[in-house]
Amino acid sequence: MQSTAAADAERQRYARHLSLTEIGPGGQARLKSAAVLICGAGGLGSPAALYLAAAGIGRLGLVDFDRVDLSNLQRQVLFDTASVGVPKVEAARDRLAALNPGIRIEAHGERLTASSIERLVGDYDLVIDGTDRLATRYLINDACVLLGKPLVSAAIHRFEGQAMTYLPGRSPCYRCLHPVNAEDLVPNCATAGVLGVLPGVMGSLQATEAIKVILGIGEPLAGRLLVYDALSLRFQEFRFARRADCAVCGERPTITSLNDSLPEDTVSIQEWSVQQLSQRLAAGKAPVLVDVREDDEVATGMIPSALHIPLGQLMARFGEIPAGDELVFICAAGGRSAAACRFAASQGRSAINLAGGMHAWHAQIG
Numbered sequence: 001m002q003s004t005a006a007a008d009a010e011r012q013r014y015a016r017h018l019s020l021t022e023i024g025p026g027g028q029a030r031l032k033s034a035a036v037l038i039c040g041a042g043g044l045g046s047p048a049a050l051y052l053a054a055a056g057i058g059r060l061g062l063v064d065f066d067r068v069d070l071s072n073l074q075r076q077v078l079f080d081t082a083s084v085g086v087p088k089v090e091a092a093r094d095r096l097a098a099l100n101p102g103i104r105i106e107a108h109g110e111r112l113t114a115s116s117i118e119r120l121v122g123d124y125d126l127v128i129d130g131t132d133r134l135a136t137r138y139l140i141n142d143a144c145v146l147l148g149k150p151l152v153s154a155a156i157h158r159f160e161g162q163a164m165t166y167l168p169g170r171s172p173c174y175r176c177l178h179p180v181n182a183e184d185l186v187p188n189c190a191t192a193g194v195l196g197v198l199p200g201v202m203g204s205l206q207a208t209e210a211i212k213v214i215l216g217i218g219e220p221l222a223g224r225l226l227v228y229d230a231l232s233l234r235f236q237e238f239r240f241a242r243r244a245d246c247a248v249c250g251e252r253p254t255i256t257s258l259n260d261s262l263p264e265d266t267v268s269i270q271e272w273s274v275q276q277l278s279q280r281l282a283a284g285k286a287p288v289l290v291d292v293r294e295d296d297e298v299a300t301g302m303i304p305s306a307l308h309i310p311l312g313q314l315m316a317r318f319g320e321i322p323a324g325d326e327l328v329f330i331c332a333a334g335g336r337s338a339a340a341c342r343f344a345a346s347q348g349r350s351a352i353n354l355a356g357g358m359h360a361w362h363a364q365i366g
Helices: 004-013 024-033 045-055 070-074 088-099 114-122 134-147 198-215 274-282 311-320 335-346 357-364
Strands: 035-039 059-063 104-108 126-129 151-157 160-166 224-229 234-239 288-291 327-330 352-354
Touching: 024 198, 035 045, 045 059, 045 088, 045 198, 059 088, 088 104, 114 134, 126 134, 126 198, 134 151, 134 160, 151 198, 151 335, 160 198, 160 335, 198 224, 224 335, 234 311, 274 357, 311 335, 327 335, 327 357, 335 352, 352 357
Parallel strands: 035 059, 035 126, 059 104, 126 151, 288 327, 327 352
Antiparallel strands: 151 160, 160 224, 224 234
């Protein structure tokens, strides 16, 4: 039984939550009884874990097999210089326990595999995906669909972030948005780079979504892809629907159990730098260019000869893209164009992503 002093300390710690009518004592009790699994204690997992621990999530699990590297400290705010060389889940457990000793932190220093993920996901109420490998994202998505667990997923690329939420039986899943596993489509942070504060924004959004889902308040990002462009400080939203032919949540699913092997339709899609595209254009070897930004964005300028199809319209207007030639997708920073490449691959057409998008083009080409 909780002592009077402990109860008073809890009321003081969560006073700002208790004063919100949408949360109050009942909502805070639900947060305390909730169990959340964070896959990946990196750039996204760091802010998500800190805010969920501070919010009073009663049981917080962390899955990561890596050790802290000096290059992590630019964006992974769970760690400090003294943590370098320490297993991430151990350093994270100590940091979170210091932040809120009243919650339970569970460190899972292991790789996410088909044999481990069912055990891990099955033991928690909600999952946050902060991993940076597409194959792992698909594995986490499939596990959540098969086990009926809500999933808050996010991804980062250079200056752009994306987030979405899956609610079992109520919304489309990650495979509905990206039906083809393009493992080499988006370079990870080590090869493409990432703005240090970007995962702080996206990880905080993931924590927000998790709290909303646990409490049953607000409108989650179910069936909505939220895209954040840090360079223009712009948020955009794209709605997407459940696919009847989705391999895991569709009407006739072909994925009914978990395995680590990549599907046969795994593709590798090339990425060009702005210099490579500029050289192609100067040599008169122009590929088909498709700009997937919004109307107000292209009004500020676009590459001559590019076809403009906003990402949200790509599915309906894909037939407008000329066939045969090389196809290059362009957006503001490279994130939405990467999603366009995935969709093109699902339609049987290879595509090229312009690294850095129009921000890189303006900075390096003019």
